[in-house]
Amino acid sequence: MLSRAKVPLKHKSSDPQSQRCQEPKTSLPVSARSALSSPILKLDKYSQTSFFYIRGFKLSPRRKRGGKEFVCVCVCLCVGMETGIVVVEKVCGKSTVTRCFSKYPLKFIVPNKGDSISCKLTVGDGCTAALTTQASTKVYKAVGSKCSEQFLEVRIGSNALLAVIPDPVTCFATARYSQKQVFRVASDSSLVIVDWITSGRFASGEKWDFGLYKSTNQIFLEDDQPLFLDSVLLEAGSITSIAERMQDYQVIAMIIFLGPKLKPIQDEIQDDVKRMMSDSFRVPSSTSQNYMKVNSGLAPEKPPFIASCSAFGPKDVGSPQNFTNPSKILVTRLAAPGRGDFYLYPNLK
Incomplete structure (x- = not known):
C-alpha cells in the first residue's frame, strides 16, 4: 500500500551545499514521518530540478504549483528495511497476533x-x-x-x-x-x-x-x-x-x-x-503358507x-x-x- 504526499521544499540558500529541508508536516504515518525527518535534498543548478531521497532511494523530481516547489513522494507504509514485523498483544486476556507483515522472500503464517x-x-x-x-x-x-x-x-x-x-x-x-x-x-x-x-x-x-x-x-x-x-x-x-x-x-x-x-x-x-x-x-510352499522368513523357529x-x-x-x-x-x-x-x-x-x- 502506498501513500502519496506533497512535501513543500524551502530553500534557504542558492548554494547546494547549504540546502536543508525542514521536516514535512503532513498526514503521513509515524513510520514515514520518521524516515523523512532528515532527508537529503539534491539541487541540480543547471536544470533546477530537485530530487528527494529517503534512505538512498530517489522518489521523484520536484513540481511547481502556485510559485511553491513540491516533491511528489511515494512512501510505503513500511518504509524501513524490515522484511517482517510481528506484534503480539493481550486481547481479552489472551496473547494475540495483532500485526503481521512480511514481504518476499519472507512469509509469516499465523x-x-x-x-x-x-x-x-x-x-x-x-x-x-x-x-x-x-x-x-x-x-x-x-x-x-x-x-x-x-x-x-x-x-x-x-x-x-x-x-x-x-x-x-x-x-x-x-x-x-x-x-x-x-x-x-x-x-x-x-x-x-x-x-x-x-x-x-x-x-x-x-x-x-x-x-x-x-x-x-x-x-x-x-x-x-x-x-x-x-x-x-x-x-x-x-x-x-x-x-x-x-x-x-x-x-x-x-x-x-x-x-x-x-x-x-x-x-x-x-x-x-x-x-x-x-x-x-x-x-509359500505346499507345506507352509507363511510368506515371511522365519528366524530359527521363532516368530x-x-x-x-x-x-x-x-x-x-x-x-x-x-x-x-x-x-x-x-x-x-x-x-x-x-x-x-x-x-x-x-x-x-x-x-x-
Missing part, C-alpha cells in the same frame, strides 16, 4: 484451527513443471472436531509432465487433517505423485497420536473417465490405536507414475521392488522396509504387454521405520 486451503494448477501442452514444498506440511493440534483441509485441482495438457513431490505431512498429537487431489490428464500426459506421511513429532515422543488423517487422490482422463481413485484413512479407534496398527513403521508413502515419459522409470521400479523384497518374503521377522508395486489401467486391444497404453499407471507403496530410510529406495535418491 496458523488457525481448522485451516482450509484450495489451489488450482494448470500445466500447458508440452510443458514440464514440479510442485514441491520447502518443508513438511505441519498439522497442528485440533480444537474439538475441527479438521484442517487441503484441496488441489490440477489439469495437465498434452505431452506435458508434472511432478508433485512435496515433503511429508506431519500431524501433531490430536490433529485432524484431510486432503484431496484431483488430476485431469490427456491421453499422453505424464504425472508423478508422491503422497506420504510421518508418524508425527517422533523426537518428542509422538507416534501416530493424531486423531484423523485422510488422503484422497483421483486421476481422470479428459472425458472425465476415472483412471485412478484411491483413499487412505487413518483414524484413532476405540479398539486399537493407529500406532498399534502401524507397528514400528514411522513413514508410509504412495508414489504414482503415469504416462509415456515415465515408462523407463516404471520398468526400473518394478525390478527394484522385486529384488529388494525377495530377501524378505518368499513364495516371523518383520522386514525393516516394505515396498510393493502394482500396474493397472486400460490395455491395448490384442496386446498383453504392460504399459503399451499411455494411460497405464504404476502405483508403489512403501513403509519404513524412519524418514531417512525412505530415501534408501533406489529411484528416490
